[in-house]
Amino acid sequence: MQILTKGNLTDKLFSLYNQLLAQHGHRKWWPADTPFEVALGAILTQATSWRNVEKALDNLRAAGAFTPEEIDSVSQSALERLLRPSRYFRMKAQKVRAFVEHIKARPMPLMFTQDVPELREELLSIYGVGPETADTIILYAAGKPSFVVDSYTYRLFSRLGWVEGNYDYAKLRALFMDNLPHDVDLFNEYHALIVGHGARVCHKRTPNCQECRLRTSCAYYKASEEQMSG
Numbered sequence: 001m002q003i004l005t006k007g008n009l010t011d012k013l014f015s016l017y018n019q020l021l022a023q024h025g026h027r028k029w030w031p032a033d034t035p036f037e038v039a040l041g042a043i044l045t046q047a048t049s050w051r052n053v054e055k056a057l058d059n060l061r062a063a064g065a066f067t068p069e070e071i072d073s074v075s076q077s078a079l080e081r082l083l084r085p086s087r088y089f090r091m092k093a094q095k096v097r098a099f100v101e102h103i104k105a106r107p108m109p110l111m112f113t114q115d116v117p118e119l120r121e122e123l124l125s126i127y128g129v130g131p132e133t134a135d136t137i138i139l140y141a142a143g144k145p146s147f148v149v150d151s152y153t154y155r156l157f158s159r160l161g162w163v164e165g166n167y168d169y170a171k172l173r174a175l176f177m178d179n180l181p182h183d184v185d186l187f188n189e190y191h192a193l194i195v196g197h198g199a200r201v202c203h204k205r206t207p208n209c210q211e212c213r214l215r216t217s218c219a220y221y222k223a224s225e226e227q228m229s230g
Ligand code: SF4
Pocket: 156, 159, 160, 201, 202, 203, 207, 208, 209, 210, 212, 213, 214, 215, 218, 219, 220, 221
C-alpha cells in the first residue's frame, strides 16, 4: 500500500476530520461500560458485524458470564454456545479464554500503567489479539493514544485517493500516528467518525456520494462523474 497524498498531511487530516465532524456530529464511542467489555467487544467484532457482537454480549450478560471471573467459571462448551451469534464462535471462545487467562495474571489496570508501545506489545502477545484489537483496547479501554484503523478507514482513504494498493494496517495507522498530535479525544472521535461515515454514507457497494461532504475532494466521485459525462 502506498500513501499518495502529498503536502501538509497534518492540515489535510484535520481538514478531513472537520468535514466528517460537520457531517456527522460528535459520536459517542466505544459502546461499552467497562474496559473489559471494550476488550470483549474488540475480540468478538473480528470478521463480523456489531449487531452479531451485541447478540453475543447479550447472551453473556443474561448468563451471568460478563466479568473475567464469571467467564473463568464457565465451561468452554458453554462459552462457545453463548458466543455462537458472533461467528467463528469456537475460535472466539478460545480468544476470550486466552484474554481472561492473561488478565488473571496481569490485571488490566496493571497492564494499563504502561506506555503505548509496551502495552501494545503485551496485548499483541495474547492469542487472538491482532493490531486492530490491540489498538481498540488501548484507545477505548485504557484511554491512551493509539490510532485504530480498519476496513472502513481503508475504504474511505482509497476512495478519496489518499492511498492505493493492498490494505496495510501498519502503514495506514502510521499515517495518523505520524501526522496528528497523540490526543486520546481526537483519536477516539476520528476513528468513530470514519466508521460512522462508512456505515451511513460511504457504503461498501453503493456509496451515497450525493449526501457526502467529501465529494469535491474525492477521487472515486470525480472518476464516476467523468464516466457519466462521457
Ligand atoms: S464522495 Fe462518495 S466515494 Fe467519496 S467519500 Fe463520499 S461517499 Fe465515499
